[in-house]
Amino acid sequence: MMRIGLDVGGTNTDAALLDGTRVVAAVKTPTTADATTGICNALAALVERAGPETRSARAVVIGTTHFVNAVVERERLNRVAAVRLCLPASSSIPPFIDWPDDLRNEVRADVHLLPGGYEVDGREIAPFDKAAMEDVARRIADSGVPAAAISGVFSPLRSDHERAAAEIMERLCPQVRVSLSSDLGRTGLLERENVALLNASLFELARTTITAFRAAIAQSGLAAELFLTQNDGTVMPAELAEQAPVLCFSSGPTNSMRGAALLSGRSDGMVIDVGGTTSDIGMLVNGFPREANGVVEVGGVRTLFRMPDILCLGLGGGTRIRTDPFRLGPDSVGYRLTSDARVFGGRQLTATDMAVAAGRARIGDAVGVADIGGALLSAFDGTVRSMLEDGIESMKTRAGDLPVIAVGGGAFLIPEDLAGVSEVVFVEHHDVANAVGAAMAQICGEVDRVFTDMTREAALAAATEEARDRAVAAGACAQSLKTVDVEDLPLAYMPGGARRLRVRVAGELADA
Amino acid sequence: MTMIDEDALHSLAMGAAVLSAGGGSFPYLEHLHAREMLRGGARVRMVPAESMDDDALVAMVAMVGAPLVMLERLVDTDHFVGAARGLSRYLGRDFDAVMGCEIGCLNAMIPVLVAGSLGLPLIDGDTLGRSFPQINMSSFAINGATMAPMVLSDIRANEIIVSRAADADWTEILVRAAATALGSVAGIATPATAGFIKRNAVIGSYSRAIRIGDTIRAAQRAHDDVVARLLAENEGCELGRGRISDVERRIEGGFVRGEATIMPGVSGPPIKVAFQNEYLVARRDGEILSTVPDLLCLLDLTTGEPIGTESLRYARQVAIVSLPAMAEHLTPRAIAAVGPRAFGYDFDHITPHRQQGDRT
Numbered sequence: 001m002m003r004i005g006l007d008v009g010g011t012n013t014d015a016a017l018l019d020g021t022r023v024v025a026a027v028k029t030p031t032t033a034d035a036t037t038g039i040c041n042a043l044a045a046l047v048e049r050a051g052p053e054t055r056s057a058r059a060v061v062i063g064t065t066h067f068v069n070a071v072v073e074r075e076r077l078n079r080v081a082a083v084r085l086c087l088p089a090s091s092s093i094p095p096f097i098d099w100p101d102d103l104r105n106e107v108r109a110d111v112h113l114l115p116g117g118y119e120v121d122g123r124e125i126a127p128f129d130k131a132a133m134e135d136v137a138r139r140i141a142d143s144g145v146p147a148a149a150i151s152g153v154f155s156p157l158r159s160d161h162e163r164a165a166a167e168i169m170e171r172l173c174p175q176v177r178v179s180l181s182s183d184l185g186r187t188g189l190l191e192r193e194n195v196a197l198l199n200a201s202l203f204e205l206a207r208t209t210i211t212a213f214r215a216a217i218a219q220s221g222l223a224a225e226l227f228l229t230q231n232d233g234t235v236m237p238a239e240l241a242e243q244a245p246v247l248c249f250s251s252g253p254t255n256s257m258r259g260a261a262l263l264s265g266r267s268d269g270m271v272i273d274v275g276g277t278t279s280d281i282g283m284l285v286n287g288f289p290r291e292a293n294g295v296v297e298v299g300g301v302r303t304l305f306r307m308p309d310i311l312c313l314g315l316g317g318g319t320r321i322r323t324d325p326f327r328l329g330p331d332s333v334g335y336r337l338t339s340d341a342r343v344f345g346g347r348q349l350t351a352t353d354m355a356v357a358a359g360r361a362r363i364g365d366a367v368g369v370a371d372i373g374g375a376l377l378s379a380f381d382g383t384v385r386s387m388l389e390d391g392i393e394s395m396k397t398r399a400g401d402l403p404v405i406a407v408g409g410g411a412f413l414i415p416e417d418l419a420g421v422s423e424v425v426f427v428e429h430h431d432v433a434n435a436v437g438a439a440m441a442q443i444c445g446e447v448d449r450v451f452t453d454m455t456r457e458a459a460l461a462a463a464t465e466e467a468r469d470r471a472v473a474a475g476a477c478a479q480s481l482k483t484v485d486v487e488d489l490p491l492a493y494m495p496g497g498a499r500r501l502r503v504r505v506a507g508e509l510a511d512a
Numbered sequence: 513m514t515m516i517d518e519d520a521l522h523s524l525a526m527g528a529a530v531l532s533a534g535g536g537s538f539p540y541l542e543h544l545h546a547r548e549m550l551r552g553g554a555r556v557r558m559v560p561a562e563s564m565d566d567d568a569l570v571a572m573v574a575m576v577g578a579p580l581v582m583l584e585r586l587v588d589t590d591h592f593v594g595a596a597r598g599l600s601r602y603l604g605r606d607f608d609a610v611m612g613c614e615i616g617c618l619n620a621m622i623p624v625l626v627a628g629s630l631g632l633p634l635i636d637g638d639t640l641g642r643s644f645p646q647i648n649m650s651s652f653a654i655n656g657a658t659m660a661p662m663v664l665s666d667i668r669a670n671e672i673i674v675s676r677a678a679d680a681d682w683t684e685i686l687v688r689a690a691a692t693a694l695g696s697v698a699g700i701a702t703p704a705t706a707g708f709i710k711r712n713a714v715i716g717s718y719s720r721a722i723r724i725g726d727t728i729r730a731a732q733r734a735h736d737d738v739v740a741r742l743l744a745e746n747e748g749c750e751l752g753r754g755r756i757s758d759v760e761r762r763i764e765g766g767f768v769r770g771e772a773t774i775m776p777g778v779s780g781p782p783i784k785v786a787f788q789n790e791y792l793v794a795r796r797d798g799e800i801l802s803t804v805p806d807l808l809c810l811l812d813l814t815t816g817e818p819i820g821t822e823s824l825r826y827a828r829q830v831a832i833v834s835l836p837a838m839a840e841h842l843t844p845r846a847i848a849a850v851g852p853r854a855f856g857y858d859f860d861h862i863t864p865h866r867q868q869g870d871r872t
Contacts, residue, residue, distance in 0.1 A: 088667045092545060092588040119695035120581045153584045189584045190541065394735065456760065486826050490762045
């Protein structure tokens with residue numbers, strides 16, 4: 001079955017056509033200011049390379065940094081009203097309290113605290129106040145904000161109050177799009193609420209971005225279904241992604257790591273993805289990125305949801321080099337590499353120029369770097385080595401040498417003999433590993449519900465079975481399914497040893 | 513006298529998470545709330561118990577309930593000040609100082625909030641030297657105090673006074689039942705004279721927590737091995753490290769009980785760590801490695817930060833660490849109150865550390 005993977009990064013848009021697990025063709029094109037044009041260009045280049053069979057692809061899977069970049073850059077975000085169902089509890093630490101000032105100023109609209117939410121045993125903290133919520137919904141409608149986030153105490157346990165509030169919003173202000181904390185995050189009110197607030201702040205961007213993606217696919221003459229990749233290396237249909245843009249936050253590094261696994265045929269090791277501006281280091285475990293432990297800060301905001309554990313270093317192909325005294329980065333010429341770098345006739349000295357001067361890469365014209373001396377080259381080599389070796393060491397979970405899989409357009413910057421590394425694996429198509437990873441992203445099945453009158457083992461088995469059935473129904477190959485997440489919350493307030501179980505399984509797309 | 517400034521507050525919160533033995537992770541919310549209070553101009557003076565007159569009256573304060581609940585209900589100073597105010601009303605006397613019942617995790621921060629809010633000095637000490645799940649495990653109770661009268665306050669207009677109790681076991685039973693009814697979290701306050709504190713409290717536990725926090729933060733800043741630094745400075749040992757492969761939890765009588773299974777990185781049998789709010793027993797293949805009152809602690813392998821039982825999650829990478837029990841917890845009376853049998857196990861204290869008696 002043919003699939004197209006696209007990775008829309010800040011600098012490049014990469015595309016890969018896969019037949020099963022075989023890479024048929026891959027291209028690298030510049031990202032454009034408007035997403036449609038960039039993707040059209042990439043798809044056109046892919047058709048040119050692979051021929052008209054490209055158009056028979058059944059799925060286009062896109063990984064994009066649009067959403068996380070908007071949060072990091074504090075741009076293209078819409079304002080969000082916050083509704084928290086908690087009173088008389090949880091009022092001392094209000095929504096947005098620990099956000100960086102600039103981001104808070106960009107996003108925060110009115111904050112409303114209302115009676116409601118649940119105790120740990122499932123009783124109501126206070127009854128849901130319908131009249132008060134209707135009043136809040138009207139005020140939100142009058143304020144003209146396009147989005148709202150609703151959080152409630154212990155909503156992962158019981159989301160009834162959050163849903164009741166959402167229904168009132170739907171009835172009284174249907175133009176305001178609503179994000180519920182119980183749909184996105186885990187136990188931990190402030191962090192789960194932050195995820196819902198960030199998600200709601202991206203609604204307008206998500207709509208325009210996904211509309212642009214769809215237009216590009218249509219304009220390219222493809223009839224494929226559109227998927228977006230998620231933080232955990234699985235895909236979701238575009239309609240769902242529009243509701244949950246936060247789940248796409250870290251799909252760039254995730255896709256690179258999944259692509260590295262496929263291209264190298266290895267399921268464990270360290271992956272280094274060297275791009276134009278930065279290098280991402282992540283640990284591959286059973287073919288998936290290791291998940292971050294607990295809270296992850298995004299743009300300075302604490303969040304608690306499914307994210308990969310990634311270390312980002314300021315080393316990329318476009319990283320600028322100063323010579324007197326020697327200094328590496330942290331700035332990069334970015335997408336201007338092909339005009340500004342010395343080997344491309346420009347005046348800026350970059351990491352790519354150093355690699356060419358050292359004979360590690362053949363890019364552009366080496367005449368531009370003929371004057372680079374040995375002292376400078378050894379300073380560069382030493383700095384790069386210590387950066388990467390320290391980074392790899394800090395991502396290791398135990399002592400001992402590990403293989404490194406080198407991917408990304410700047411993979412040639414990675415020395416072959418790093419300390420603490422058993423071998424550095426270079427692979428074909430390394431420069432489009434992220435697009436390959438997007439195309440290969442897995443289908444998942446999830447069950448999240450209450451099981452009663454069963455032993456824990458029986459409930460776990462039943463939940464896993466259900467999750468597997470759902471994944472297979474969504475197109476996954478049953479033999480390839482693996483459990484990727486298990487969460488278990490006992491519900492003491494309900495009879496019959498009730499527990500809420502969340503089980504996620506993921507596997508390869510089955511051949512149609 | 514020491515002023516608790518923002519830097520000391522940060523180290524206190526970190527050290528208190530280690531001393532909580534799994535009772536909590538870094539108390540982010542309580543730290544955030546206390547920091548906002550300091551930034552708002554509140555001053556918190558920490559004083560040694562020795563500096564107080566014997567007849568000075570001290571409000572002993574704490575949160576009683578499940579730490580997990582605080583992640584959702586969030587901390588509210590008024591909730592905890594309410595218990596001290598209620599006790600003051602009941603006794604018809606004002607307090608001269610505030611002291612914590614328990615140095616572990618968020619319970620180390622509550623007295624800071626109450627002291628700051630009431631403008632009273634905070635005494636450098638507590639009654640546990642770490643975390644334990646029950647009131648009757650405090651050094652006051654081990655030495656025969658009933659811990660009554662005790663006032664419980666709620667976020668609503670509820671206030672409960674246990675005016676008299678047969679012993680501290682009954683105080684625990686009554687307070688636990690009331691706290692469970694209030695949503696598994698309540699503010700408590702009980703009175704003690706400074707003289708009684710000097711004879712029966714764990715002295716200097718706030719300073720110890722700040723020192724441990726300083727060690728971890730310094731190691732983090734220097735990108736040193738946090739686990740190794742912590743073990744070196746506290747005579748501890750590592751029981752193993754690996755990936756959490758299963759976490760089972762159940763709620764029993766207001767406590768979250770359960771067990772985490774950690775698969776070692778390379779090979780070998782898993783280590784199972786049982787908990788009741790705090791880590792109690794670590795076993796490998798049925799062999800008991802370390803039990804309460806040893807201070808068991810799970811540290812995140814990436815950051816070195818302590819992980820509370822509420823944050824145990826499938827696939828987390830951890831080191832399992834045991835710090836030696838305090839001498840106060842190794843007397844026969846203390847072992848009876850806080851040893852494995854007090855938590856329903858049919859074995860005695862088992863430890864990888866040299867016992868105090870071993871030292872010559």
